Amino acid sequence: MQITDKFDSGNIRVIDTSDAANIQLEIKHDHQSEFFQWFHFKLQTDPINRGEAQEHVMHITNAGKSAYVKGWLDYQAVASYDREHWFRVPTQFDGEKLTISLTPIYDSVYFAYFAPYSYERHQDLLHNAQMHPDCQLQVLGQTLDGRDMSLLKIGAEAEGKRSVWITARQHPGETMAEWFVDGLVGRLLDEDDGVARALLNKVVFYIVPNMNPDGGVRGHLRTNAVGVNLNREWLEPSMARSPEVFLVREKMLATGVDMFLDVHGDEALPVNFVAGCEGVVAYDARHKALEDKFKKIMIAITPEFQDDRGYGKGAPGKANPTVATHWVGNHFRCLAYTIEMPFKDNDLLPDYSVGWSDERSSLLGRDFLTGVYHMIDDLR
Template identity: 30%
Template sequence: MTGFFLRPSGSDLLHGFEMAHSPDRRAQQRKAGAITHATRWLPAALALLVMAGCASRQLPAPPAATATTASTDDSRATPQVHRAWRFDEDGIGFDNQLPAARLSGVERLGDGLYRIDIAPETHPVNPSPWYGLRIRSDAPRALDLRFSYPHGYRHRYTPKLSRDGRDWREADAQAFEVDADGNARLRLQLDAGELRVFAQPPFLPGDFEAWSTRVAAQVGAQPHAFGHSVQGRPLQAFEFGADGDAPLLLVVGRQHPPENTGTQALMGFVETLAADTPQARAFRSKVRVLVAPLLNPDGVVEGHWRGNANGVDINRDWGPFAQPETRALRDLLAARGIGPGRVAFAIDFHSTFRDVFYTVAEDPSRAPGGVLHGWMAAMQARFDIEEKPSVARSPVFKNWAFCRLGAPAVTYEVGDTTPAGELHEVARHAAHSLMPLLADPPAVPAAPACPSFAGG
């Protein structure tokens, strides 16, 4: 196996490294489009992984149930069995006993040839086939892995490899291939010891907490729990900026477990708002910011493709409010008296196959003179930003924020393979462009009727 290496990303905002990619891999990505996807990890992700001690972590048991822990009686999810597979004839072992791992079965097909089975938490599910496993080898040897998914799901994420859970590299173009049917094959030359193979370098609740604590401290704040997940993990937020009845910028993220590039963009966006710059200080004197960066901690830790511990896509629960994660944020806002007329803007960070901003077609702020119109104009003046408006029907966060809070709302989607430097440049510009619009905004209208909205 070739050595692990990192190179400076050039980002002064988050201080660290992005994963290096070979020219051959870049060419393969351009040709393969949606079939093969790779992610470059931003500096803070790797720095925080070091801080959190990923190399030594074993899969933690879910926190003990509390009064706020939700019942799983109606769960749609099939719990993953955490176990190890040992093959003495090859001196090889596999396991899924790490946080964020996802491995359902292993079958030996021949000398050094194995099929690894990856099943989602429920079916049908969005095609975001997350996987994660650890390989232990008694001695150096070659290994050939075939990825297998049920129900016709296709491989999506190019493998990321690490010996210690801190330093990651993308699988070499010569070692990894995906055929036209979405079947993936990974050839490895193992050293003695362990190797982690993940869809993306895991970014876990402890990493979110460390990042939130650091950023909040810069503006004299600290994270606080506003609720608990199905398995009892704390849902954390932090707030900064103006006090009292100031207009609110609401920032949420990681509703879907695999969506790491969306997290990277959220981090760059929020750090720009919290920076010690004249623009950011002036903004914070007029606007309050509430950040909930991780709404689905159970899904992240369990290695889910889409859902929470109940197997529910919580970004389809902003109206039913059947899940504790969505209820908790709704109730936090209600307890603070934050309703129609208070939320100046709402933004929800995600990842998908390409960069795209989903907006609400009925939103009057999309018209000239409106906040959303001004923001999109500023973004499109510098970047090739695709805006895709749709009628507010489904109970996703942006539709709920618009229909029930009256807020201009955006689902900010980042491509799986968008380079770290590029996604951070866009995220920083997004924050710089939005701050003056919200610091001196037009009047926030009352929540519209939204006759088509299916949420509550």
């Protein structure tokens, strides 16, 4: 039996694998950071022991000290035999350790915190998109590990067109965010889709599918190559510390922003929701009306979205200006939302086999495009 994390986005430390019924593991910290929660590893084993199927019980012993302990409550890990189809597996949390159990039916099986979105798939998304006549693949610069900061510009520039910006995966372990963008881009480039065609007559989209490629490859939960939380860098980013934000922000300043969506995942809340700009200095009645309309539209479009549960409203003038949604919404005085999806399930519409999943994230991305369509004429 062997457990390894020596691959893209892998994260686990092996303590003891001498007994399949009592495997001891730990999650590694993000580099130069106290954050840890994302795990992704492969189990290679003989599923049959003495003629009988063998249950494997894996204890992640430091789960109780992770970044978001409440995220383990009612949580189930995901597993896959083919790295394409991910399913939930029995998982328990006792306040200290997370215990994952599975009786494998094949020799090799992967486990993860959520369905991974690999760097290779990220490259496929970018380069397949650039083949569309309405899309350009731009490189804004490089990360600290030397990876490209890639931007998809979709739509031709013309006078009067709106600029809509979408960013995802500032926190690399929130892989549902790039699955969301995968679905949204796929629909936007579908020439037979009426919503997409109508939008591209009025909008230029600037989409960053992965804001944190270094953290993703390194198997981080929340930070970049040097342990920096990018979603706390938007007020004063730097090329030395947070080039990802610096480069994207410079491009925003050049294009302007009429609407901004920053896509994330939430460890604890088992629902889809948005968080807005109530606490920014520039917030006014017009801003509130845009936010309220967008939420009502999304509730009408899909039962996967709701507005009863989410984060608390920011006090006037007290929003954290280093957060992407707050900085963009305030600086450009535009509709700006953080989109949050669950790591667990949408408990308003549960799926006990896969929970909230990569496919459901992609479908929600497609649905949000309809929401954008209904807002375009109100943005300016």
